[in-house]
Amino acid sequence: MDKTLTLRQKEVLEFLEGFIEARGFPPSLREICARLRIKGPKNARKHLEALEKKGFIRRSANISRAIEVIGRAMGGIVSMPIAGSVRAGAPHLAIEDILGHVALDGRLFNCPDGFLLKIEGDSMTGAGIEHGDLVIIRPQNHADTNDIIVAMLDNEATVKRFVRDGARVVLKPENPAIPPIVVGKDREFSIIGKVISVIKRLE
Amino acid sequence: MDKTLTLRQKEVLEFLEGFIEARGFPPSLREICARLRIKGPKNARKHLEALEKKGFIRRSANISRAIEVIGRAMGGIVSMPIAGSVRAGAPHLAIEDILGHVALDGRLFNCPDGFLLKIEGDSMTGAGIEHGDLVIIRPQNHADTNDIIVAMLDNEATVKRFVRDGARVVLKPENPAIPPIVVGKDREFSIIGKVISVIKRLE
DNA sequence: CCATATAGGCTACAAATGTTACCCTATTAT
DNA sequence: ATAATAGGGTAACATTTGTAGCCTATATGG
Numbered sequence: 020m021d022k023t024l025t026l027r028q029k030e031v032l033e034f035l036e037g038f039i040e041a042r043g044f045p046p047s048l049r050e051i052c053a054r055l056r057i058k059g060p061k062n063a064r065k066h067l068e069a070l071e072k073k074g075f076i077r078r079s080a081n082i083s084r085a086i087e088v089i090g091r092a093m094g095g096i097v098s099m100p101i102a103g104s105v106r107a108g109a110p111h112l113a114i115e116d117i118l119g120h121v122a123l124d125g126r127l128f129n130c131p132d133g134f135l136l137k138i139e140g141d142s143m144t145g146a147g148i149e150h151g152d153l154v155i156i157r158p159q160n161h162a163d164t165n166d167i168i169v170a171m172l173d174n175e176a177t178v179k180r181f182v183r184d185g186a187r188v189v190l191k192p193e194n195p196a197i198p199p200i201v202v203g204k205d206r207e208f209s210i211i212g213k214v215i216s217v218i219k220r221l222e
Numbered sequence: 223m224d225k226t227l228t229l230r231q232k233e234v235l236e237f238l239e240g241f242i243e244a245r246g247f248p249p250s251l252r253e254i255c256a257r258l259r260i261k262g263p264k265n266a267r268k269h270l271e272a273l274e275k276k277g278f279i280r281r282s283a284n285i286s287r288a289i290e291v292i293g294r295a296m297g298g299i300v301s302m303p304i305a306g307s308v309r310a311g312a313p314h315l316a317i318e319d320i321l322g323h324v325a326l327d328g329r330l331f332n333c334p335d336g337f338l339l340k341i342e343g344d345s346m347t348g349a350g351i352e353h354g355d356l357v358i359i360r361p362q363n364h365a366d367t368n369d370i371i372v373a374m375l376d377n378e379a380t381v382k383r384f385v386r387d388g389a390r391v392v393l394k395p396e397n398p399a400i401p402p403i404v405v406g407k408d409r410e411f412s413i414i415g416k417v418i419s420v421i422k423r424l425e
Numbered sequence: 426c427c428a429t430a431t432a433g434g435c436t437a438c439a440a441a442t443g444t445t446a447c448c449c450t451a452t453t454a455t
Numbered sequence: 456a457t458a459a460t461a462g463g464g465t466a467a468c469a470t471t472t473g474t475a476g477c478c479t480a481t482a483t484g485g
Contacts, residue, residue, distance in 0.1 A: 025431070043280065043290025045247050047472060058434050060473070065432080077246065083286040083441065083472050087246025124325040127356075127421070147350030147422060153330075167424060217422040218330070219350060221370060228461070250442060261464055263443070268462080286442050286471065 024073065030055065031066045032075055035088055045086035099123055099155070101135045123155075128216055130157045135218075136169065136178070143167070143178055145193030148217055154178065155216040162210050169211040172202065178214065227276065233258065234269045235278055238291055248289035300328045302358070304338045326358075331419055333360045338421075339372060339381070346370070346381055348396030351420055357381065358419040363412070370417040375403070376410050381417060 024032065034054055038046045048060035048067075057063055067086065070076045079085035099121055121135060138152045146167060148154060154169075162168045162181040169178050170190065179190035179200070188202040202208045227235065237257055241249045251263035251270075260266055270289065273279045282288035301323050324338060341355045349370060351357060357372075365371045365384040372381050373393065382393035382403065391411065393403040405411045 027432070042282075042288075043248070044287050047286070048474095049472070057432090059436085061435090061475075062433050064473075069431080079245075081440070081473065083250070084247050085245075085473095121330055122325075122327045127324050127423075144350075147347075147352060147420075149350060213425075215423065215425045217350075217420070217424070219420040219422075220330075220418065221420070222416075222418050230462070251444095252442070260462090262466085264445080264465090265463055267443075272461080284443065284470070288443095 024070075024075070028066060028069055028073075031063075032070060032088070035070075035076065035086060039088065045084040045088075047084055099128070099130075099133050099135055101137070101153075102156075128155055130155060130215060133157050133212075133215070136176075138178065142192035142194050142197045143180075145195075146180065147219075148178065148193070148214070149219065151220070153218040153220075154214045155218070156212040157215045158212040160210050162213060167214040169214065171207070171209045171211055172200070173207050176211065181210070227273075227278070231269060231272055231276075234266075235273060235291070238273075238279065238289060242291065248287040250287055300331070300334060301325050302331075302333075302337055304340065304356070305359075331358055333358060333418060336360050336415075336418070339379075341381060345395035345397050345400045346383075348398075349383065350422075351381065351396070351417070352422065354423070356421040356423075357417045358421070359415040360418045361415040365413050365416060372414040372417065374410070374412045374414060375405070379414065384413070 031051065034051065035045065038050070038054075046054075048063045051063040051066070052058065052060060055063070067076065067078060071078050075089055077087040077089060101121060133155050135153050135155055138148055138154060139150060141150055143149075148167070156169050164181065164183050166181045167178065168181045169176060170181070171177075172190070177190065179192055182189040182191055182199075188208065190200040190202060192199065234254065237254065238248065241253070241257075249257075251266045254266040254269070255261065255263060258266070270279065270281060274281050278292055280290040280292055303323055328334075336358050338356050338358055341351055341353060341357060344353055346352075351370070359372050367384065367386050369384045370381065371384045372379060373384070374380075375393070380393065382395055385392040385394055385402075391405040393405060395402065
């Protein structure tokens with residue numbers, strides 16, 4: 020089965036997507052005819068049959084406008100807040116107010132109550148986390164050794180690799196130029212959450 | 223105008239959202255009746271009129287299933303396909319090569335006709351692109367020096383840093399263990415697109 | 426040459442669907 | 456008391472809409 024669309028079928032598919040986007044519901048056969056300058060509903064139907072056979076849409080018999088464009092699945096979208104900037108180098112800034120919200124795919128970023136942080140500094144470049152990247156944080160107050168976490172250290176937020184060395188806690192940068200931080204009892208330390216995803220923008 | 227929904231109206235609205243989510247198109251009046259155990263289509267219609275008056279949905283007269291749920295904040299969200307394999311010059315990817323779709327925030331990933339590719343191999347670890355990461359590709363057939371691109375080389379897709387050295391084209395891995403590739407005239411070479419974003423999942 | 430897929434025109438029919446009219450009972454505010 | 460809103464019932468009606476059959480034409484592959 021050839022799953023490649025013809026030019027005409029691509030036109031039909033793009034019209035379907037545009038119509039649904041604009042109106043909120045799919046077009047009828049005769050509305051498809053009107054836009055594509057086709058005379059009979061049967062001919063529009065044949066296009067839909069072709070699109071369904073090739074797997075681009077799903078239909079239901081005897082039901083008006085029963086066209087579902089596959090892949091447009093907007094389901095499972097979660098809105099995550101961007102929680103301001105965090106200095107990943109020498110700990111400096113605390114978590115600030117929420118800058119905005121971003122809609123993300125729940126299947127890809129599986130974290131119902133997560134949030135995002137924008138990385139500042141170069142202390143985690145060895146782990147592929149660089150200045151300007153966004154990290155997605157899953158809030159939790161514990162961590163396993165070698166997890167990359169966001170922690171509050173003396174009222175400042177920092178992103179580091181978490182290592183439990185016996186009774187001691189060490190926050191390891193991924194940058195040879197920056198020494199590890201040994202968290203002593205004299206320091207105020209708490210785990211904010213774990214970095215579960217990194218988003219880099221290259222342009 | 224009272225914009226507060228009654229319990230029953232909230233039931234109706236949630237049914238509408240669930241139906242559209244599941245089926246891809248809105249329900250008819252009689253389908254609303256069936257689910258909410260209402261006997262006449264007129265009664266379902268009265269609920270829709272109330273929801274429209276309060277600004278939660280939009281309708282069109284005399285058109286079947288013409289219900290658009292407002293404010294469901296799908297604005298700016300784009301759906302991008304995840305390509306399993308890349309073939310040269312594919313404007314519309316064939317369905318057999320699409321592993322799935324991901325909904326992404328258009329403000330964050332500003333690329334209307336892009337697609338995603340799952341990275342295999344460790345040739346770009348120096349640029350923070352590792353095995354298993356997803357990269358977002360903006361289709362284009364040109365590139366600037368130092369862009370990270372997806373290219374077809376002898377019928378195989380590869381992700382490398384693009385360097386134009388005089389008349390020569392060099393594809394540079396970001397891994398000291400892997401030598402650069404000098405693209406000679408004897409090789410079939412074309413640029414598929416530019417890597418504009420990297421998504422890493424750490425768990 | 427034949428079969429198939431694509432693309433379209435035309436007509437008719439039955440089912441799905443929105444619309445209208447009139448009925449009722451509560452509850453709440455005027 | 457009266458009006459308005461919310462919620463539900465029954466029936467009839469007109470339109471929208473999907474389905475079906477039959478026609479022509481072009482291109483492609485065996």
